[in-house]
Amino acid sequence: MPVVAALAAGTLLAAAAPAAAAAAPTTTAATTSAVTAPKGAFGPYGYGGVRLGMTAKQAKATGKIVLKSRGHCSGWDYKAHRNPRDEIGLYISARRGVAVIFAPKDVRTPRGIGTGATLRQVKKAYPGVKEEVSGWYATAPGNPKAYYYFGVNRRGKVEALALGLKNQDCVS
Template identity: 65%
Template sequence: MTTHTMTRAALAATLAGGLALAGFAPAAHAAQTRDAAAAQAAPARHGSTAARAAFGPYGYGGVKLGMSAKTAKATGKVVHKRGLDSVTCSGWDLKAHRNDRNSVGLYISKKRGVAVMFAPKHVRTPQGIGLGSTHKQIKKAYPKVKTAASGFPYVKAPGNPKAYYSFLLDDKGRVYEMALGLLSQDCVN
């Protein structure tokens, strides 16, 4: 397993409450990781593009958590990534934010619909957290943040009682990978 695969797997495991990954784990998007290390977090301002196109709490880019594969495909905003599917879930990308061939931007569960979404670079949660944000900024934005058994922070998504955010931090305490997932997702466990 490559380092990139392990980081995406760790984030997926964090989304599953710190349990081991079941089935598969695509590689992390290397360019996204490189860009995130250089990014600086800035709170979203009302009226800004970041505030209008927030990552979560219900989805991102016109794709919502819980949306079936058929409905998500009908939006015209996703593309299926053949070869990155498991028994329970399929791998997809947002057309506006394509990943390399070994990585996905979201998983769609056969039972629960869009189950897990990974943040593209330059997007923020409604609380202003994105790639490049610090652990200190996460704690300030989300006072109820917890640490999963995997060691990474996660928090229920404010405004959506059915979802939560998970963050991977680099050795300097900055977010280099961020995900939004359904509490009931079955793509990882």
């Protein structure tokens, strides 16, 4: 299964990811606040009008997402960025609200990282990034409760990007 499909299905985010992201230091000088993040940037609090921690009701009220699957963690897609049938765009936890958001193609973090970026670029933009079994994780600068996941392929390029709550309970 390609990494992107597995990631979107929520099977690759390691349970250790929030712990690794919590341990990842951020530099004050390089920290980008939500106020200065480029318009449309992926994170540090959410993407496309949907914020981490929003309840399903609040997220649905934005009019930007559509339900794909029900459960303890419901699966949703952005209306503007529909995924194939077997992939999910974001997960909403019954307990924690919007828990994990997967970046649509061509979307970048406030520090300019998106699919196609090299691992070297990720390490430069996020000096505290740590490697885990399922990928690379860094605390989202400006939001200590969140982490970025960078799924890097064998060629050293980012092919999947996610933003999640460190205490999320949707993907392992």
